[in-house]
Amino acid sequence: MAGVLGTSIKRREDPALITGRGKYTDDLLVEGMAHAAIVRSPYAHARIRGIDTSAAKTYPGVVAVLTARDVAAAGIPGMVPVGWLLPDLKTPAHPMIAADTVRHVGDAVAVVVAEDRYVARDAAERVAVDYEPLDAVADVVAALEDGAPTVHDDAPGNVAFDWEIGEKDPVDAAFAQAAHTVELDLRNNRLIPHAIEPRAALASYDSSTGVMTIHMTSQNPHVHRLLMTLASLGMPEHKVRIVAPEVGGGFGSKIHHYADEAIVGLCSLKLDRPVKWTATRTETNLTDAHGRDHSTHCAMAFDGDGRITGLRVDTKAAMGAYLSTFAPAVPTYLYGTLMSGQYDIPAIHCHVTGVFTHTAPVDAYRGAGRPEATFVVERLMHLAGEATGLGPIEVRKRNFVPADAFPYQTQVALAYDSGNYGPAMDRALEMIGYDDLCREQASRRGNGNGRRQMGIGFSSYIEACGLAPSAVVGSLGAQAGQWESADVRVHPTGSVTVYTGSSSHGQGHETTFSQIVADRLGVAPEAVEVIHGDTDLVQFGMGTYGSRSAAVGGSAIAGSVDKIIEKGKKIAAHLLEAAAEDLEYEDGSFRVAGSPDRALGLGDVALQAYLAHNYPDDLEPGLSATTFYDPANFTYPFGTHVCVVEVDTETGSIELLRYTAVDDVGNVINPMIVDGQLHGGLAQGIGQALWENAVYDDSGQLVSGSLMDYALPKIHNLIQFELDRTTTPCPHNPLGVKGVGEAGAIASPPAVVNAVVDALKPFGVTHIDMPLTPEKVWRAVNAD
Amino acid sequence: MYPAQFDYRRAGSVDEALGLLQEHEDAKLMAGGHSLIPMMKLRLAQPPVVIDIGRLDELKGISEAGGGVRVGALTTHADIAASDILAASCPVLAEAAGHIGDAQVRNRGTIGGNIAHADPGSDLPPVLVLLGASVHLQSPSGARSVAAADFFQDLLMTDVGEDEILTHVDVPAQSAGAGAAYLKFEHPASGYAVVGAAASVTVQHGRCTAAGLVIGGVGAVPTAVDVSSLVGADLSDDAIATAASGLDTEDPLGDIFASGDYRVHVGKVYGKRALAAARDRA
Numbered sequence A: 001m002a003g004v005l006g007t008s009i010k011r012r013e014d015p016a017l018i019t020g021r022g023k024y025t026d027d028l029l030v031e032g033m034a035h036a037a038i039v040r041s042p043y044a045h046a047r048i049r050g051i052d053t054s055a056a057k058t059y060p061g062v063v064a065v066l067t068a069r070d071v072a073a074a075g076i077p078g079m080v081p082v083g084w085l086l087p088d089l090k091t092p093a094h095p096m097i098a099a100d101t102v103r104h105v106g107d108a109v110a111v112v113v114a115e116d117r118y119v120a121r122d123a124a125e126r127v128a129v130d131y132e133p134l135d136a137v138a139d140v141v142a143a144l145e146d147g148a149p150t151v152h153d154d155a156p157g158n159v160a161f162d163w164e165i166g167e168k169d170p171v172d173a174a175f176a177q178a179a180h181t182v183e184l185d186l187r188n189n190r191l192i193p194h195a196i197e198p199r200a201a202l203a204s205y206d207s208s209t210g211v212m213t214i215h216m217t218s219q220n221p222h223v224h225r226l227l228m229t230l231a232s233l234g235m236p237e238h239k240v241r242i243v244a245p246e247v248g249g250g251f252g253s254k255i256h257h258y259a260d261e262a263i264v265g266l267c268s269l270k271l272d273r274p275v276k277w278t279a280t281r282t283e284t285n286l287t288d289a290h291g292r293d294h295s296t297h298c299a300m301a302f303d304g305d306g307r308i309t310g311l312r313v314d315t316k317a318a319m320g321a322y323l324s325t326f327a328p329a330v331p332t333y334l335y336g337t338l339m340s341g342q343y344d345i346p347a348i349h350c351h352v353t354g355v356f357t358h359t360a361p362v363d364a365y366r367g368a369g370r371p372e373a374t375f376v377v378e379r380l381m382h383l384a385g386e387a388t389g390l391g392p393i394e395v396r397k398r399n400f401v402p403a404d405a406f407p408y409q410t411q412v413a414l415a416y417d418s419g420n421y422g423p424a425m426d427r428a429l430e431m432i433g434y435d436d437l438c439r440e441q442a443s444r445r446g447n448g449n450g451r452r453q454m455g456i457g458f459s460s461y462i463e464a465c466g467l468a469p470s471a472v473v474g475s476l477g478a479q480a481g482q483w484e485s486a487d488v489r490v491h492p493t494g495s496v497t498v499y500t501g502s503s504s505h506g507q508g509h510e511t512t513f514s515q516i517v518a519d520r521l522g523v524a525p526e527a528v529e530v531i532h533g534d535t536d537l538v539q540f541g542m543g544t545y546g547s548r549s550a551a552v553g554g555s556a557i558a559g560s561v562d563k564i565i566e567k568g569k570k571i572a573a574h575l576l577e578a579a580a581e582d583l584e585y586e587d588g589s590f591r592v593a594g595s596p597d598r599a600l601g602l603g604d605v606a607l608q609a610y611l612a613h614n615y616p617d618d619l620e621p622g623l624s625a626t627t628f629y630d631p632a633n634f635t636y637p638f639g640t641h642v643c644v645v646e647v648d649t650e651t652g653s654i655e656l657l658r659y660t661a662v663d664d665v666g667n668v669i670n671p672m673i674v675d676g677q678l679h680g681g682l683a684q685g686i687g688q689a690l691w692e693n694a695v696y697d698d699s700g701q702l703v704s705g706s707l708m709d710y711a712l713p714k715i716h717n718l719i720q721f722e723l724d725r726t727t728t729p730c731p732h733n734p735l736g737v738k739g740v741g742e743a744g745a746i747a748s749p750p751a752v753v754n755a756v757v758d759a760l761k762p763f764g765v766t767h768i769d770m771p772l773t774p775e776k777v778w779r780a781v782n783a784d
Numbered sequence B: 001m002y003p004a005q006f007d008y009r010r011a012g013s014v015d016e017a018l019g020l021l022q023e024h025e026d027a028k029l030m031a032g033g034h035s036l037i038p039m040m041k042l043r044l045a046q047p048p049v050v051i052d053i054g055r056l057d058e059l060k061g062i063s064e065a066g067g068g069v070r071v072g073a074l075t076t077h078a079d080i081a082a083s084d085i086l087a088a089s090c091p092v093l094a095e096a097a098g099h100i101g102d103a104q105v106r107n108r109g110t111i112g113g114n115i116a117h118a119d120p121g122s123d124l125p126p127v128l129v130l131l132g133a134s135v136h137l138q139s140p141s142g143a144r145s146v147a148a149a150d151f152f153q154d155l156l157m158t159d160v161g162e163d164e165i166l167t168h169v170d171v172p173a174q175s176a177g178a179g180a181a182y183l184k185f186e187h188p189a190s191g192y193a194v195v196g197a198a199a200s201v202t203v204q205h206g207r208c209t210a211a212g213l214v215i216g217g218v219g220a221v222p223t224a225v226d227v228s229s230l231v232g233a234d235l236s237d238d239a240i241a242t243a244a245s246g247l248d249t250e251d252p253l254g255d256i257f258a259s260g261d262y263r264v265h266v267g268k269v270y271g272k273r274a275l276a277a278a279r280d281r282a
């Protein structure tokens, strides 16, 4: 249907979700279902001397209490796996239930199954674990110091990996000859994902068939099934079915294979009855993989014209107590490879140390590596604007990869396929009214450095998303491919069902994927059903993360639709007694070129495809097609964001005044959904910059474990974002789309911090670590 | 987020509630439940019996009484914020109630529960201390009243006895020429006050005749600041700033968001700003 692509049709998912009719895992009720509560370590590091389950077992309503012994007795592998390997990566064992040592607050030590969840909780408090507390280290820098407590004996010095990209010597040479240099020590604060739906699983083992069905909060059901088969439950894939019902957000936290879902599976297997577990918010905060947590030293060198000659980055990245599913990839291949930003940088070297700490694991969280890289590059560019005297705009423009230089090979592996960075920045400047802002700022500064200072911050970001060419990620250590699948079936009457391996958890796949089909196949979007999130219904697929659904999942759908049209042409040609080459497909009909009255609708052709009465000899019946689309490259969205803040220098409070974002995400399928993704990403990125912080104390207790202490952005903290787009289509996928899911979270933290630092320039402030709490700002203003 | 087992009783009258309190050791009264239930879900409170007093109409409502305003213990924050009576005679209490939490919290939470719970970040305690309100308590042996300034004893500790119910709060009407203001420095996570500054200034014939400043959030209980230097003064910004800088708390509260030092600093700044706002309204 013409005009359906690129229009803001409403999300078909919403009526049910908004009116409470969506079925999430915790909404599912199954006959005979019992409830699990997981007993978790209150210590960051302790030896387990013994566990006495007797009081819990005899508590009325308790069905069973299982510990590590039961994992062993069940004869399953019982391990939580890591799915991305780096050279010399230390991969200490991560038992799904701790046997002798716990390594973070929240580590699972036992599980209680009871007739209801209240009883399960009550009984969990009666499991007596005899702990011998040990010294713990929660801080990524402290963990590398001599004499720091060791998280794993098989990872001496708490080093999980030592990784580098780029070449060091040319960078050293660039610094030796530099006209200007800037440098920065920074912390990228640890974040807790906070999907609105906590993780949950309902495992139903059917002993009559030997099939285990797990309904769970998953961004990638097939990946979960694969990892469970290989590492935790050890059941063969054809005997495991993973279903992701409605999933209430993930931001990466529901990619990973956690101990919990496997524990619930074990319970069901052992008890031969369905068992459900839903994390409390506290549990979620203690056990969901966190994001970020870097300590970084970085520096940039410039020649006399303000052109970048070198970039040096050294990062200590927390891994937490165990390696989560994609953890090793995040601060390496999703971070070091982004260090060129939008700039032509001739020499880059990035060194990263992965560090075990006695904390929750750290893994992919919205942006995953790219926000951290963007923060490094864009903070340095802000400082460079000052150091070179060029200011924030000229220093960026002077170093942009020129529009005629694409494809552009960076010094850190990635080859940018397309880009045009200047217009996005110009548009942002125009929207924000930059010259007026500068005048206003000057008048406030002139006014004896009045109490309310104003600052303007920029972030010109690039990201690599649409994960990703399988061969490339395979060569970098991924233990999975990164293609996506789509099975598109045209029914005999011409309506369509799409089976996609991309599993929605709030993004709106059902709407946008139906738009893709509607546009290409010339049917109404309402005639397209989109099925996802069930390993029994859908062919193998990789899931939703890394802003890949449209670029990879959508391209797979487009591929299948194209195959269907090709086949349809053959059928139509037979029926119309024309040559297939002479047929055109437009607006849902097959037409003989030049004879408009010789045409057949999709429904007519589909019906014949299934009747196969009057049919080409060399063609199989049916009208469906499957595509496994493996992209040729990442996609590279980019843009410029501008943030304007007011800082009350008396208290350090920050008020957002304006936020303008001009993004280039390629062709747009549904502008409303794209804007919504940006709004959400911006809220999270601004949240990281101003409020969010996962804080562990020295003993490894999470002191910001509840929403009373962990400050998520609230609607009244934010402002109306001003958005616009430039459009540079992706040259290598059939839709020309890139990705938008993470852009807001990637771009915004440095824009906000740059704005605050700019506001405080009269006070000599050059950096404040995130989150920029009023107290930190006040102390920076008042520092000598 | 699952509370431990407990029994639920609903009281039909104040007397019945008092009887139930006598009958069940360690029972807890529940008004709006917006402090009690979160504590129970976190298992920080595990009362064996919860006595619901939420439907006792006799403890609800705002009325004029004895030259002041009587606010029933079960009056919600929303009703206080929207009260015409308070708008006319004691607008600062309504102003503070309007700053509490969000709409749901204001629709459920009550003044009695708020001050009986006595969170140091609560918005109402400093205002009630500033206004010289009296808190009325009832037990099987009779009724008594206590000045707000004496009611708050320590973190989450008040003068409410185990056998007592808080029935109402009496607030003196604002005198002619008085202006008052409540300014809140909100915690970005909890929404409670990191610092809440309640100030009043009375101006008669162009002269300041009375001034008060009470700061919440900095200490375990509301901290009164001696601003008597303003009486008879010109109420210039400088004079106000000097007066507010008298905030003195020996052992200020601190957390990962705001240290004790910083809270005291903000207390002074917000004290100054609240006094200036009160002056402008006087």
Ligand SMILES: Cc1cc2nc3c(=O)[nH]c(=O)nc-3n(C[C@H](O)[C@H](O)[C@H](O)COP(=O)(O)OP(=O)(O)OC[C@H]3O[C@@H](n4cnc5c(N)ncnc54)[C@H](O)[C@@H]3O)c2cc1C
Pocket: B028, B029, B030, B031, B032, B033, B034, B035, B036, B037, B038, B073, B074, B099, B100, B101, B102, B105, B108, B109, B110, B111, B112, B113, B114, B115, B116, B117, B121, B122, B123, B124, B160, B164, B165, B166, B167, B190, B191, B192, B193
């Ligand atoms: C999300 C959220 C945000 C909030 N934000 C704020 C805020 O910004 N500022 C603020 O000030 N408060 C805030 N609150 C607290 C809110 O004001 C509560 O409503 C209030 O603290 C308690 O009132 P309640 O009626 O809910 O009391 P309950 O929770 O029912 O009771 C609290 C305590 O008081 C006792 N109690 C209650 N009534 C009586 C009585 N009549 N006599 C004797 N004892 C009694 C109970 O036994 C219990 O110990 C917030 C609460 C929530 C949940």
